[in-house]
Amino acid sequence: MIEIRCLKPVAGVFFAFALCCFTIVPAWAAVKDTLVYSWSSNVGELNPHMYSPNQMFAQSMVYEPLVKFTEGGKVIPWLAEKWSVSPDGKVYTFFLRKGVVFSDGTPLQAPAVKKNFEAVLANKDRHKWLELVVQIDKVEAVDDLTFRLTMKNAYYPTLQELCLIRPLRFMSPAAMPEDGNTSRGIKKAVGSGPWVLAETRKGEFDLFERNEKYWGVKPKFKKLLIKVIPDPNTRAVAMETREIDLIHGAAGHGAGQLSLDAFDRFARDPKYITKVSQPLATRVLAVNSKRGPTADLAVRKAIQHTVNKAALVKAVFYSIETQADTLFSPDTPYSNLGLKPFGYDPALAAKLLDGAGWKQPAAGAIRVKGGAELSLDLCFVGNNAQQKAIAEVIQGDLKKVGIKVNLVGEEPDSNQNRQKTGEFSLIFNETWGAPYDPHSFCSSMRTPSHADYQAQLGLPMKAEIDAKIGEALLSIEEAKRQELYRFILTTLHDQAVYLPLTYMTGIIVHRQDLKGAQYGPTKFEIPFELIERQ
């Protein structure tokens, strides 16, 4: 019996441990006036003028723009209730909304707006990716409610870029550092938006409270708790066990909120309401027109006709993303051009390749021309399961017409280096979505560090494309701008330097007790203020 006696105290300790664990009141149960959401990291200190580790969706909850981007690219008044533009398109005068205050009670007036602009301009190098910042000549507070912005040139996307979440939104001057240089940090996150950051516990959560001084429609929930959950599978469990109320964001690998198969499972379960957003951006492969066999237009066109996108959408994306046939979806500004899709037609692809001299020595063999094999490098980020799955499907499709595809899965940095140097035949790429598409994305095509630039480098009309992009950005006539975009987008389409795959969408999952969850006009904003518990 010796063993039983030895076991007694041990069993006692274990029993006490178990009892203490099982009798805890579940602190994770949903609280009525708190909406619980989750994100892969903390939201950061929420500096409106800086980037990582500040999370964009949270910056947009606390800080507001002068004008706001809405569906279809329309810009509406926001902190500025109206504005005027000088005939030469260079001077913008904004008339600010009366009575708006920051959450600390400081009035949001023209001097505060000017101070925020100056803070951004003081750190110009950091923001020069944004053409608007480069184009700003002068900022003035004409009176308390009138702010004037003078540009060096008539830059047409000024209003669109003022809608961006960063860097041109406004914090209370009282919360800025004494020298006004916000690039080195801020005292506290104080904005004028519907939410106020109340508490942050690193690695655990961020708690937001409703801004009771908010000028617009106040959030229905009093509090918004954002738990830190890095793993999408853990997030799915958290939804099933009522640890969180809402899943809202991108689906799929990496920064995705939820894996596509988990979303599919929720969509089949009647306990949950699931929604898929409108197209938010385009998932494409950039095809290199400068290097290797893809320098041949016939090869690029053959690739377009050979990839079975419908099957890809069904097998890899569970039809949550939709098939893309053009670089920008037709509802993107200036992009509804009626471009003719290439269409799935392997026989036509084979004919194009034959015509261009890429002959197949035997059925099923790799095509050759002048002794060189028709062999392409498809580059992807090695641990991105979704890119790998897509790459494998494409490899299988192209093999059918005698094109050999080498899958090159690498570290993110090596992949990015290839984008910069152009060492790829095909490489994954994404457009930036509203409000950046098409103007900011097209503007970046002129930068050598982007895959777009490298992919287009072999086009005989590359210089013309770049010149027209520059012209479109500075044009003040709507009709002329549309014509310039028509040329740019039609040329890129006809030259087959992009293989559009899918229009990326966002997903929403919640239980039946919530209503009002929806997508904002851009993928970076989550309209939490419209959500309520039934």
Add this chain to the structure above:
Amino acid sequence: MMRFAVRRLLLLPPLLLAVSVVVFLILHLGPNDPAMSYLRLSQIPPTDEALAAAREFLGLNKPLLAQYVDWLTRALKLDFGLSYVTRRPVLDEIIYYLPATLNLAGISLVLTLVLSIPLGMWAALNRDRWPDHLTRGLAFFGVSMPNFWLAFLLVTVFSIWLGWLPPLGRGTPAHIVMPAVSLALMSTAINIRLIRASMLENLNSRSVLYARARGLKERTVVGVHVLKNSLIPVVTAIGMHAGELLGGAVVVENIFAWPGVGRFAVSAIYNRDYPVMQCFILFMVVIFVVCNLLVDICYAWLDPRIRLAGGENS
């Protein structure tokens, strides 16, 4: 005894130096460019000018040896640089997240000992009978089951099906049950077998035979003579478990969204946040070495043969 401890402590600096060289070389001779990671994580487009500026700023233009000396000089002052992602000092971040990991690993260690000692004894005292077979089966299961898989099974049963335990986060004692059990299982399984084997060896020793011959009660024989001697290898095992538990926490913390240093390290590895990776590896080496040192010292204290073998004859 003192000389033994001092001698072991003196070995620590050269060991850390050697590890730091290896870690530094692995991270810097790999195919990745830290400057590219820095730009990607700072969301700065990697133009040639930006890359050149980042290399200059991060000191990557210097020869490798100079870079290492720079890093080491700063590391000696406990300055491991700023995280590319959070922009805060790396060591502060690790120290911030460490208590949660120590909490989890500590409870798992207690659970390991509380479960494995009685089960190991039970198996040894009932050799080749059903309790022995049962614990052997349990140990086999425990060693074969990866902790992440057990974690998912526990979440499915206790959080999704039964709704008894919270699936993630930290706060109440209920939150630690599943992470601790997932983490402790493998060490428990190893320990059960270790204690069983050690008990059996001691039960057959001459001292036990003489004790029985002296007419001592069976309870005294087992409780004092056998158990005390059988626990000496467990002390060594604890040193190993400390490492296993801290290493295992890296996976378990991610599954249970436990805000510990393991999860911080995983996100750093995923993001290629070099300063964090470098400091984390070195930090873990220090913890491992210190745990093993403490165990060795305890061991030498418990078992004079070790001290004598170590050359201390006085």
